[in-house]
Amino acid sequence: MLRIVLLLLLLLLLLLLLLYSLSRGLLSETLKAEVESRLPSTFSCEHRAAQSSLCVMEVLRPALINISGRVYRKNPVQEESYEEEEDDYPCSGAAAEQCLDEPCDAYDIQQTDRGFRCAIDVPSVLYKYIIGKKGETRKRLESDTKTSISIPKQGVEGQIVVTGAHRAAVASAVTRVEVLIDSFRRKQPFTHFLSFALNHPQVQQGFLRFREQVLERCGQDAGVDESIFQNPAKLHLTIGTLALLNEQEVTRASKLLQQCQDVIRDITEAKPLPVEVRGIEYMNDDPSMVDVLYAKVRVQDGSDKPQQIADRLVECFAAAGLMERERDRVKIHGTVMNTLFRKDPSAEDKSASARPGAKDREAFNAKNILQMFGEVYFGAFELNSVQLSQRFSTDDTGYYSSAGRVTFS
Numbered sequence: 001m002l003r004i005v006l007l008l009l010l011l012l013l014l015l016l017l018l019l020y021s022l023s024r025g026l027l028s029e030t031l032k033a034e035v036e037s038r039l040p041s042t043f044s045c046e047h048r049a050a051q052s053s054l055c056v057m058e059v060l061r062p063a064l065i066n067i068s069g070r071v072y073r074k075n076p077v078q079e080e081s082y083e084e085e086e087d088d089y090p091c092s093g094a095a096a097e098q099c100l101d102e103p104c105d106a107y108d109i110q111q112t113d114r115g116f117r118c119a120i121d122v123p124s125v126l127y128k129y130i131i132g133k134k135g136e137t138r139k140r141l142e143s144d145t146k147t148s149i150s151i152p153k154q155g156v157e158g159q160i161v162v163t164g165a166h167r168a169a170v171a172s173a174v175t176r177v178e179v180l181i182d183s184f185r186r187k188q189p190f191t192h193f194l195s196f197a198l199n200h201p202q203v204q205q206g207f208l209r210f211r212e213q214v215l216e217r218c219g220q221d222a223g224v225d226e227s228i229f230q231n232p233a234k235l236h237l238t239i240g241t242l243a244l245l246n247e248q249e250v251t252r253a254s255k256l257l258q259q260c261q262d263v264i265r266d267i268t269e270a271k272p273l274p275v276e277v278r279g280i281e282y283m284n285d286d287p288s289m290v291d292v293l294y295a296k297v298r299v300q301d302g303s304d305k306p307q308q309i310a311d312r313l314v315e316c317f318a319a320a321g322l323m324e325r326e327r328d329r330v331k332i333h334g335t336v337m338n339t340l341f342r343k344d345p346s347a348e349d350k351s352a353s354a355r356p357g358a359k360d361r362e363a364f365n366a367k368n369i370l371q372m373f374g375e376v377y378f379g380a381f382e383l384n385s386v387q388l389s390q391r392f393s394t395d396d397t398g399y400y401s402s403a404g405r406v407t408f409s
Helices: 002-038 043-058 093-099 126-133 134-147 167-185 201-218 247-259 261-268 305-319 367-373
Strands: 066-067 070-073 111-113 115-122 147-150 158-164 192-197 238-240 273-281 291-301 334-338 377-383 383-390 402-408
Touching: 115 126, 115 167, 126 134, 126 158, 126 167, 134 147, 134 167, 134 383, 147 167, 158 167, 192 247, 192 305, 201 367, 201 377, 238 305, 238 334, 247 261, 247 305, 247 383, 247 402, 261 305, 261 402, 273 305, 273 367, 291 305
Parallel strands: none
Antiparallel strands: 066 070, 111 115, 115 158, 147 158, 192 238, 192 383, 273 291, 273 377, 291 334, 383 402
């Protein structure tokens, strides 16, 4: 009898355990279904895997920003937009948090009786972007960082001064100001450019012959007229462009060019480069719709020393935050015909590949020009300098005014 009772109790216990297990399984499935029903459909396994992969890639290869020679990492964060004059800037307000990777000691932050202070040089033309519409940008920066930002009057060159109770807060505010400045600096038209002058008298004479023959033989081709030819006194090779927004920045760029002189002379072996200007080329896909024709320049010994000089200069100026590096290898180019000259004879393309204001430009048919003058000879001379040239200017030779110059010998 006792054995039967024990057996029944054991069976009852097993039954209870079975019921308990089943109830837990059903509950788990119910909870799982409930949770999945509440998640957006986009949160699939594939989506999570893709998001994870993207995050890994962003961490391994983050976007970088070069500001005044300092490199910042852009962290992926939720960006906010603001309905202001600068609403197309992706790193304003709270979104500027993505750029706050700089340690406090990267700036000259001084301790004062009231806390900490840091002064930064900013061209006066950029003050308005820190102030914002009705002062809202400055107010937001001050509120977010618990600092005070003092800005000189518009048109008065000076320093923006950031003060605050904590060093880290001042560093944060300065970083945000510099990121804003860098963004809007990129939108400023360039004021100077590094150049090799090609206006040697022999090359000018060859260019004038080229212009005369093109107008005589191809003047009936679509878009070809005298207005699109370069000024012979301003023939040059463009290395790179700079937006120098006050005299201090011009001086800084000029000094940097001087510092590059030893590097340049190592390349040239401290001698002028005998060069020949021969042939023309274009850079778009359709020779019947061309905006710019370029003269080709080669060193008579077959070397690429001008290219080496250009690459080193762009590397140096980009590292200093004075120039944007648009490609790994600089495309030096000497413009002989440019449709921008139709409306503005002093116009310059910012880069060899860009077509600024393309919708306002009337392209020309260069097929016959390329066929007849593809290997036209302009002249030869000894190239012996690189210059920091000022846009929209003219010196006593007819070339651009120089803000700095270094020689090869």
